[in-house]
Amino acid sequence: MVLLSGGGAFDRDGSSGPNKPLKDLAWGLAGRQVAVLRFDKPTFAHPDRLPADFTMVEEYLPPALAAVDLLRARPEVDPHRVHLVGHSMGGKVAPRIAAAAEPPLAGLVLLAADAQPMHEAAVRVARHLAALTPGPGATELVAALVRQAAVVAGPDLAPDTPAESLPFGLSAAYWLDLRGYDQLATAAGLGLPMLILQGGRDYQVTVEDDLTRWQQALAGRPGVSIRVHPDLNHLLMPGTGPATPAEYARPGHVAAAVVEEIADRLLGR
Template identity: 35%
Template sequence: MAPRRRTVLTAVSTATASAVAGCAGLLGEETGDENGPENEEDAAAAFVDDLANERFERASERFVERERDKRGDPARLERLWMGYGAVSGTYAELVDTDVSTKNGISAVDLTLSFDRGDHVCRTLVDRESRLVDCGVVDEYERPSYVDSSAVTERDVTLAVEDCSLPGIVTTPAAEDEAVPGVVLVHGAGAGTKNSDRGGSEPFRDLAEGLATRGIASLRYDKRLPTCEVEPSAHTLDHVTVDDALVATERLRTVDGVDADRIVAVGHGLGGTATPRIAARDGNLAGVGGLAAPARPYHELTLEQLEYKVSVGDHEWGGLERIYERWSDEIDQVRAGEYESGDELLGKPGAFWNSLAAYDHLGTAADVDVPLYLLQGERDFQVTAADDLERWRSELDGESTVAFETYDDLDHLFMPGDGPSVEFAYAVRNNVAEGVVTDLADWIADL
């Protein structure tokens, strides 16, 4: 069936209109759907009404039974709703719907209006009006601080060991003299050139924001999942450092880029890796870390999961089971009792071996390049108290090290309110302008 677009408040059934009214008031009357929703739109609207009124158990009961413990877990639904609220504040109303159907499953895209903007929630609904899945499907929007007319982009390909990585070079559109350049380095997980998370594309924000301010950049698809990597070869060097060095050399050859003013800026574990990148390259003008872990990564990984389990009011059984298993596995990581191909805390043993062999704090103290470490105060994955302060204490007295914190920014350096949850990363948002400005000023002064 071809997609059909309609305005909810004028074109849906009476039952759906009642559900929308309940959403608009948040604490409105029950929607009166004791006999079940009449169609896929009614089912989706009633589901949103439950989320808006924090009836997460009832929302869960709308899922087909086989998905109720996973996709429809009340705790997952609670965190999903918290993600929307963290970015855009108080929910107002359901303003539009779009439905497409294929193989008996209807994708119902619901446009939800909040204090600070509209966002889209997609529900998958079967023929019996039961939910199969739900999630954020926002589309990316450029931040206001990017001047698209001042930015030029070109596709490049990085020839790395065993495969090729698609990339993008972003440069100021018109500069009379050579400009500095930045290589953007991914964190621990899989990553695309934009580091996209649904409606958020932090590396694109950084690249275009920096180009607007006269600084070039190169961003690229990470080796994971672009290339095949054997577990025994999954090391910090192989999946992060080696490819960043190739990207650095490629950026040096770009017309209009000053080869002597190249910096590497990494996010998450990519930030932890930048001192190593600098040590191996030998000619970087500086390195930056955005939410760079200072704690041992296995300790931080378990604490992240503990936070995900504890945030919110509903217990998430699936995450708790993973936490219990990882609590046992972390002892193996601490003791080094594993083989390179073993999976521990979601990563192969070779990865943990490579981190154990890398003294990131010592390397940062030894490399003779400026270091800039930025941290959001709402970041639950890497924290100002446990990570940035450890960097400070270990690098105290180093005149080339600078630090910056941001009160309302999360792990992606995007603004929000209240408890930080991972679902918020997919809700349309942008890297804060202050972060781009601070990075640009620091690079310009190198």
């Protein structure tokens, strides 16, 4: 399998504070006889070599497709059994990569994969965090994101729209590309087996805002399994009570049940 990390300048471990969820997945699956390839994202490894107006395509497709080809060329790997496993935005982009892969991949595993448009999700998460720590700064942040999200969704978004007026300082090209990509329709059109796992305590990618969209888009599709792990957060790590950003600062590990479930799917059990 090829591991895809989430949105942002992530290393091959998906490092978030003291936690390394992609390293947990890689080591856990390798211990169950699954070959794993993971890589530093271009935004982490060489951001200076990316164009200022890079899109999700430049961010993910070249290294992911190269990783697929590299795995297929290994003599100890069955080239017909290579899967993509994407976390968060890595799950969003996985159908796009699969659509470009030739020959076709064996399947997809989507972990906390977002389906809600990213500019809408940014506002939702900002409001959630502002409710946890209310104050003038939080209110101003939400208001700024609302304005920026309106530009993304509006008819006047153009290639020359300044990045300063858009969420996260990403270029207009990035947002225009995202607006033109429908991960749900792309996934539905692939005809590949899929396993979709979601944490019930995840406030970044949620059952209500994201998983329900995957369920609707893939309803009735053979070979698609969807499961919610009620006690897991966005990093697929267990906890209790409502998840907060402070939880990410505490060391943890991806739940063993997630590793087992992915291994069972990839190994055909």
